[in-house]
Every structure is written in C-alpha cells, then in structure tokens.
Amino acid sequence: MNEITSLERRREGGPGPIRRTALHDTLVSHLRDMIIEGDLPPGTRLHEGQLGEQLGVSRTPLREAIKYLASEGLVELVPSRGAVVKRFSAKDVQDMLTVLQSLEELAGRLACETASDAGIAEVRALHDEMVRRYQAGDRLQYYKLNQQIHTAIAQLSGNAALADMHAVLQTRLKRIRFIGHEGPEKWAAAVAEHEEMIAALEARDKAKLSEVLGRHLTKAWERVRDSV
Amino acid sequence: MNEITSLERRREGGPGPIRRTALHDTLVSHLRDMIIEGDLPPGTRLHEGQLGEQLGVSRTPLREAIKYLASEGLVELVPSRGAVVKRFSAKDVQDMLTVLQSLEELAGRLACETASDAGIAEVRALHDEMVRRYQAGDRLQYYKLNQQIHTAIAQLSGNAALADMHAVLQTRLKRIRFIGHEGPEKWAAAVAEHEEMIAALEARDKAKLSEVLGRHLTKAWERVRDSV
DNA sequence: CTTTTGTATTCTGTATGCAGCATTTTTTTG
DNA sequence: CAAAAAAATGCTGCATACAGAATACAAAAG
Numbered sequence A, B: 001m002n003e004i005t006s007l008e009r010r011r012e013g014g015p016g017p018i019r020r021t022a023l024h025d026t027l028v029s030h031l032r033d034m035i036i037e038g039d040l041p042p043g044t045r046l047h048e049g050q051l052g053e054q055l056g057v058s059r060t061p062l063r064e065a066i067k068y069l070a071s072e073g074l075v076e077l078v079p080s081r082g083a084v085v086k087r088f089s090a091k092d093v094q095d096m097l098t099v100l101q102s103l104e105e106l107a108g109r110l111a112c113e114t115a116s117d118a119g120i121a122e123v124r125a126l127h128d129e130m131v132r133r134y135q136a137g138d139r140l141q142y143y144k145l146n147q148q149i150h151t152a153i154a155q156l157s158g159n160a161a162l163a164d165m166h167a168v169l170q171t172r173l174k175r176i177r178f179i180g181h182e183g184p185e186k187w188a189a190a191v192a193e194h195e196e197m198i199a200a201l202e203a204r205d206k207a208k209l210s211e212v213l214g215r216h217l218t219k220a221w222e223r224v225r226d227s228v
Numbered sequence C: 001c002t003t004t005t006g007t008a009t010t011c012t013g014t015a016t017g018c019a020g021c022a023t024t025t026t027t028t029t030g
Numbered sequence D: 001c002a003a004a005a006a007a008a009t010g011c012t013g014c015a016t017a018c019a020g021a022a023t024a025c026a027a028a029a030g
Helices: A003-012 A023-036 A048-055 A059-072 A090-114 A117-136 A139-156 A160-179 A184-202 A206-227 B003-012 B023-036 B048-055 B059-072 B090-114 B117-136 B139-156 B160-179 B184-202 B206-227
Strands: A075-078 A082-085 B075-078 B082-085
Touching: A023 A059, A023 A160, A048 A059, A059 A075, A059 A082, A059 A160, A059 B059, A090 A139, A090 A160, A090 A184, A090 A206, A090 B090, A090 B160, A117 A139, A117 A184, A139 A160, A139 A184, A160 A206, A160 B090, A160 B160, A184 A206, B023 B059, B023 B160, B048 B059, B059 B075, B059 B082, B059 B160, B090 B139, B090 B160, B090 B184, B090 B206, B117 B139, B117 B184, B139 B160, B139 B184, B160 B206, B184 B206
Parallel strands: none
Antiparallel strands: A075 A082, B075 B082
C-alpha cells in the first residue's frame, strides 16, 4: 500500500513548490481508484477508523470524501451503519451502457460539428498510441487509453454537461470494464471499431461517427455480459 | 427562515415514531432547496459557521452535505476558501437542456416499451392535476407537478441510470426554471405539449412521444433563453 | 494620495472526543 | 441444551478544539 506515502508526500509539500491538489481531492481520487481496481470490492463496508489509519488521515476528511463518492454513485450510505461499496447488477450495467451509448452518439454528432482540428488531432494521437499498446499486448495501458479516448470525444463535443454525465457513467463502469478481459478476437474487433471511429471523426462524418460509437457500446455489452 | 425549526423537529424525533431521514439527507435537501429557491444566489460563499448556526447544526455534518452537493454539481469547492454556489452561463443552461433532451427522448422510447399500465396511469393523474393547477393559475404547484411528470417519465423507462442522470440535470436546472416566468401564451403552449406527451405515452407511441419530449425541451430553451 | 507592508481577524481544514445505535458475546432461564 | 435476555464491544454520527491559510485592515513609506 503505497497510498500512505504518496498521500503524506503531498501533505508535506513534496518536491513541487506549491501544493496542487487539496487533500479532499486526493482522498476522493484514491478511494475511487481503490474501488475501481478492486481493493475495495462491492459490498465492502468502508471502515472509517481502519481506512483512515491506512491512509494516514483522520476520520473527518475521509468522511467528507465518502459523502462525495456517495453522490457520485460509487458508494451507498446506510444510516447508522456507514458506507458500503455499491454493487451493480447485470441489469444496472446494461442500463448504464444504454445511457452511455445515447450520450456518446450525441457527443459524436456534436464533436463533428464543433471540435477543433487540433482537438481531433489529439484524439488521433491517443488512438495511435492505443494501437501501439494493443500491438504490444499491454492490456492495462490499452485500457486506460481507451477510456481516455472516449472521454476526449465527450469533451470534444464542447458540451460540459455532456462531458460531465459521461464521466460519471464511465467512472461507475470502470470497475466492470477493468475486470472484463475479452479474448483476442473480440479485442481485435474493438480496435477495428476504434479505427472506424477516428476515421469518421477526422472526416467529420456525424452520422457515421454516431453510428460507430453506438455500435461500439452495443458490442461492449456483449463483451462484458459474461463477466457480470 | 423556518429551516431551523423543521430541522430541529426532525432531530428530536418529532411526531413520527421512527426517525426516517438521517440528518445528512435532511441537510442536503435543505441546502438544495435554499439554492434552488434563491435563498443562496449563484456566487454566494457558503459560510460554514454562519450557515451552521442558522440551521442549528455543527460544521461537521454541514461540510459533509456541502461536499455531497459539490459532487452533484450545485456547488463549487474552492481550496482554502470553502464552497460557492455554482453560477451557470447561458451556454451551460443550453448544454444541459441539450443533454436532458437526449435523455428524455431515450426515456420516452423506453417508457413506451416497458412501462406498466399502472405507471402510465399515475403520470396521467399527475398531468390532470397539473392542468387543474394551470387553470387555477397556481404557478408554483404547476411548476412542481411539471417537474414531477418529467421525473416520472424518466423513471417509467425502468432504467435507473437514466433516471439518475435525468434527476441530476433536472436539479441543476431547477433554479433556472424556477425563475423563468413565461407569459400566458407560452404557458398555454407548454401545457398543450404536455397534453400531446400524455396521449403519446398512453398510446405507447415511441416515435411520437420521443418527438414531443424533444420538441418540448427545444421550446423550453426558447422560454428560458431570455432569463439567463 | 497611492502603494506597500505588517498585523489582526476570520474562516477553512483537520484532529479529537463523546454519545448513541448496532451487533456480538455472554449469561441466565426454561 | 436451546433460546432469550443482558451486558459489552465496536462503530458511526455529531460536536468541539486547534492549527494554518486567506483576507481585511491599518500604518508607514514613496
């Protein structure tokens, strides 16, 4: 658990001259990661005393971070019994993907209209890097770049609310996708879809991009279906 | 400020035998209402000491509630300077409405497919009541029933994630709509659109309902455009 | 008169302490 | 020996206390 050291380094100021992130933000990120990466599996009670000690923080800021995550939907507050990591059913996941699909289709259309060439180029760069990771068989980095690309497209829409909602859903789903290890052939298919996506985006082909994004998420459901 | 009494009544147990809501939930609701109803205008700093005293609560649970609202997007956290009520630009509002539109179109389609007859009947009941309030010129109750109807349709979709995202956006927009007092002719048009909505829902006409909901929100933007 | 610097105050951020509820273990009773 | 009651433990929820940062104010210098 290197959470402790990294947390304390930030509190002391560390190498950087100015403390960038407040403790609250740091705590939220750490807890999020712990949930997503499975350190805190669904159903786990978030023990304030224990967890606080582990992170080197007192209960007060920890509780505040937990409340934040509760509003984000990663954690559930049970009166008088603290917080537990939320458990998502198969239907929950499918529902989230349905909404995400709708949002990405919208984002795709808007991005084609309003994105700057520079913005599109950045996504292309992410994509190329992702393909390299794919070819190298680096699952973790592939996964992260994949997420980044979808996030980037949501942001290219220029619609902050859209990017926001997209981020919330994506965060909730991260844990699921993090687990879902599809086989080589499905993985290849996913990469191919991404290839189409980028091409459509660069051509600013609204209909095409929207369609590919939608299809990509329909397939995504098929890919994770068994894992949940 | 009757927040004090109502909060304290709950803490003592009040008339009900069991304390239903935890203090956290109560606080969140109260702060939400205060923001929506304009007691705390955009840009206002949430003064913990003062606000806590006003509500009869110590700073700790208040801070937790504020963090919750921050994650909800109603409030912005400024490091070392506390929380500020978020200010939405005209573009922000338009963006939120765009997303809301997309979500409602989806909700409409799903509702037509999966809603129970009983569920639809409930929405009809809300609608009829709303029309009565409209005829009586009761703006506040009309407004609240209007919101309830849209919320209900989102829930009829049977998609929890969708209902969730919808609720978040609706909450963020409540304040804007609460202000926007459209004239009589626009009001009448809005009611007519609602009439169409209910009819389409009862007929389970996906395409029609989706179309009306979308149009309704396009018009909604035209209605509030000047207020922001 | 403006600007700057030092000081005082106010507010946030975090830690700690205490009361009450939930749960578990122990004791008592049938 | 089983079941119920009672005590004990552990944890959450809230309040208070303290340290540090930011701001406001005041005095002094240009």
